[in-house]
Amino acid sequence: MGLVEQMFVQPAASDDGVALGAALAPYSDGNGKLPTKAMRHGYWGPAFDDHAVEKALQTYKIRYTRLSDPARTAAQLLSEGKILGWFEGRMEFGPRALGSRSIVADPRDPEMNAKVNNAVKFREWWRPFAPSFKKEAAPEYLESAYDSPFMILTAQVRPEKRNVIPSVTHVDGSARPQTVEREINPLYYRLIDEFGKITGVPVIMNTSFNLRGEAIVHTPTDALRTFFSSGMDALAIGSFLVEK
Numbered sequence: 212m213g214l215v216e217q218m219f220v221q222p223a224a225s226d227d228g229v230a231l232g233a234a235l236a237p238y239s240d241g242n243g244k245l246p247t248k249a250m251r252h253g254y255w256g257p258a259f260d261d262h263a264v265e266k267a268l269q270t271y272k273i274r275y276t277r278l279s280d281p282a283r284t285a286a287q288l289l290s291e292g293k294i295l296g297w298f299e300g301r302m303e304f305g306p307r308a309l310g311s312r313s314i315v316a317d318p319r320d321p322e323m324n325a326k327v328n329n330a331v332k333f334r335e336w337w338r339p340f341a342p343s344f345k346k347e348a349a350p351e352y353l354e355s356a357y358d359s360p361f362m363i364l365t366a367q368v369r370p371e372k373r374n375v376i377p378s379v380t381h382v383d384g385s386a387r388p389q390t391v392e393r394e395i396n397p398l399y400y401r402l403i404d405e406f407g408k409i410t411g412v413p414v415i416m417n418t419s420f421n422l423r424g425e426a427i428v429h430t431p432t433d434a435l436r437t438f439f440s441s442g443m444d445a446l447a448i449g450s451f452l453v454e455k
Contacts, residue, residue, distance in 0.1 A: 222253045222305035222361035252395045256302025259431055264449035267431035275451045282398055285447045286405035289317050294327060296420055296446040298434045299398050307362040308419035310399030312427045316416040318342055323378035330442025333423040342379035343417040345403050346390040362389040379416050
């Protein structure tokens with residue numbers, strides 16, 4: 212509407228956001244000063260190193276491959292139409308998967324929305340999936356919302372790009388984008404960048420790593436159980452790849 216130049220909404224703008232309020236409350240008492248630096252990410256949850264991941268894989272006797280470059284391998288699989296679980300780094304805070312506990316897929320396939328719904332999410336057909344962009348590429352695809360790190364704002368996809376990324380463009384031409392910065396999440400940024408190098412489209416479909424009615428996966432065991440309970444093709448988990 213052009214009424215404001217910038218808008219910020221913290222990523223857990225519901226009951227779970229009370230935790231942020233509790234942490235900030237002492238700063239607002241007396242002469243305390245609230246932080247003036249903008250919140251740029253929500254990666255405040257736990258991480259699991261390769262030792263913990265490999266232990267889980269071995270406990271459940273799962274075959275796996277050790278990867279030298281998880282981002283490049285995952286990007287290649289995405290370009291081949293595979294649906295991937297992506298379990299990397301510290302877990303996100305809030306309701307959105309932001310590239311640490313995500314299910315990712317190729318946004319160029321107009322049928323991918325239905326494929327992910329049928330294979331993994333088991334939710335209503337009309338509910339849209341979100342795109343993750345390299346931040347600097349977002350203006351090429353979107354009419355606004357170039358700074359949307361938390362996948363909360365909506366934007367119109369440029370008309371000439373709607374057929375390029377159909378599976379993440381809603382019926383009204385809108386999208387709920389996540390803009391990804393190299394400095395904030397280097398590995399997830401590289402996944403999008405490598406996919407862009409292969410396909411010419413630096414955008415991927417991103418939805419939360421969970422089945423319908425369940426919480427986003429937390430531990431390696433959660434990820435493995437969800438992976439084998441769904442129609443995902445592969446799982447990039449730490450430095451390892453699991454395939455069906």
